[in-house]
Amino acid sequence: MHARVVAATAAAVLGAAALLSPGTDARAGEVGVPTVIAHRGASAYAPENTLASIDKAARLGFCWVENDVQRTKDGELVVIHDDSLQRTTNVEQVFPGRAPWKVKDFTAAEIARLDAGSWYSPAYAGTRVPTLKQYMRRIEHNHEKLLLEIKNPELYPGIEQQTLKLLGNEGWLDHKHLHRLIVQSFSTDSIRTVHDLKPAITTALLGSPAVSQLPRYARFTDLINPSYGSLSKGYVAAVHTFDGPHGKPLGVFAWTVNDAATARKVAGYDVDGIITNKPDVVRSALGSD
Template identity: 45%
Template sequence: MYGRKRLVIAAVVSAAVVTGPSAQAVVDPSPVLFGDPAVLLRAPGPVGVAHRGASGAAPENTLAAFRTAARMGADMFEIDVQETKDHKIVLLHDSTLARTTNVEEVFPGRKPWRVSDFTLAEVKRLDAGSWFGDRFSKEGVPTLAEVMREMRPTGLGMLVELKDPARYPGVEKRVAAVLRGDKYWTAPDSRERRLVVQSFDWASVRRFHKVMPDVPTALIGKPKASTLAGHARYADQINPNHRELTAAYVRKVHAADMDVLTWTVNDAAGMRRVLGLGVDGVITDRPDVFRKVVRSGAAAA
C-alpha cells in the first residue's frame, strides 16, 4: 500500500528551474535541459501539483505547460487522458477536440469532433496551442508515451486522470500498457512518488488497481468518511474539491492511511487555508504561487 509514510517526492534541482517573483512570466515552451542535476529528496510535506501543467501560463495538457511547470518549481504535473479511434492514449481534458484545438478548421464536417472519432494521425494534424496564444502555435496534442519520455529528465511526478473511462471500455488496460513501456515511471521506490492514477469514476480506479496494483491510485471526490477504510483497499489518495474540505475530514482520510490532494486552488490565501487543514498537496494552475506560499511557511489557522 502506498500510504502517507511514502509521501516523498524525488525532484530535480537545476538552474533551469525558475522560481520567485519572475516565475509567472516564464512561458518558454522550449525543452527543459538539465546538466548533471542534483536530486533532492524532500521530506513529507505539501506537494505542488501543476493542474494540466502550468495551465495558467501555457496551454493545458501540452508539453509547453509541463515544461513551464518544471520551471515554476512544481513537484508533480497533472494530466488528462482520452482515447483515439485507433485506441491510442492522448492528452485532452474534454471528450471533444473543439475547445483546445483547431479541429473545426481542419475537419469542418466532422462535428461534434469527439476524440474517439479521430485517429492519432488525424489528431496529430491539429494545433493545440494557438487558442491560448500565438507563441504556442506549434504545440500539438501529445500522447501519454511522449509526455513520459519528454518529462522524465525534469524529475517531476505525474498524476494521470482517466477521463470519461466509461466511454472507452478497457482503457485501464491500455493506459497500463503505456505506463509499463517506461520503467522509469513504474519502478517501485519507497523514497519517491513518480506516478499516481486517478479518476472521478471510482469503479475505473478499482479496475486499474487490479491491472497495476503497485501503482498508487486516487479517487477524485469526497467519499463518505464511513467508507474510507473500504476505499483504502484499492486507493491511496482522496482528492476532493477544496470547497468541500474540513480539517476533520482530512484527519479521517489520514487515519485510513491515505493522502489528500485538493483542487483547484490558484490564490495564495486559498492555498494557505487548505494547508492549514492539513492536506498533503495542492493541485493548482499556478505552481509558482504555491511554491512561494510553501517557502513562506504560511498556513491559515
C-alpha cells in the same frame, strides 16, 4: 483498513498525515507543507496538457505535474482534458463537418494535425496534442513525477490495461520508479481496476466521498482527492484516520487552488498536496520557495 483513534496532539496528527502511500514521495520534504502539483502542467502559463506546459512547470522548479488521458478512434492514448477537441484545438476549422468533435471519433493522425496552442496564445501556435508516449518521454527528460488521470473511462473500455501497458513499456512500473507515479480517476471502477492489475501503484480517487464510505474505498485507493471547496479540516482529519491498501494513512490532494489566500486556508486543513494551475503562486503562499 480500519479507523484509528484520532490523536489528540497536533504532532500525532501531522505524523499520520506525513505517511503516504507505498513509497511515493508526494509529501514535501518539510513536514506540514503540502506538495504542490502543477495542474495539466503549469497551465496558467502555457496551454494545458501540452509538452510546453510540463516544460514550463520544470522551468519553474516543480517536479509533480498532473495530466488527463483519453483514447483516439484508432486506439492511441493522448493527453487532453475534455472529451471534445473543440475547446483546446482548432478542430472546427480543420474538420468543420465533424461536430461534436469527440476525441474518440478522431484518429491519432488527425489529432496530430491540430493546433493545440493558438487558443491559449499566438506564442504557442502550432503546439500539438501529445500522445501519452510522447508525454511520458518528456516527463522522463524533465525528471518530473506524474499524477495521471484516466479521463472518462466509461468511453474507453480497457483504457486501464492499455495505460498500464504503455507505462510498463516506458519503464514507469519498475519498482524504482513507482514513487514517481500516481494514477487517479473519478471512476471508482477504474481505480479499483488499476489497483487489481498493478497493486504496487499508488492510486487516488477524485471526489469527496462520505466518511462512512471510506473503509470500502481504502481497500484499493491510497488518496482521496477532492475539490478544495468541499473540504474542511475535520474531513481531512477523518480521511487520515483510515489506512489504504498499502497499510499507510490515506492522503488528500486538493484541487484546483490558484490564489494565495485559498492556498494558505487549504494548507491549514493539513492536506498532503495542492493541485494548482499556478504552482509558483501556491509555493510562495506556503513559504516553500
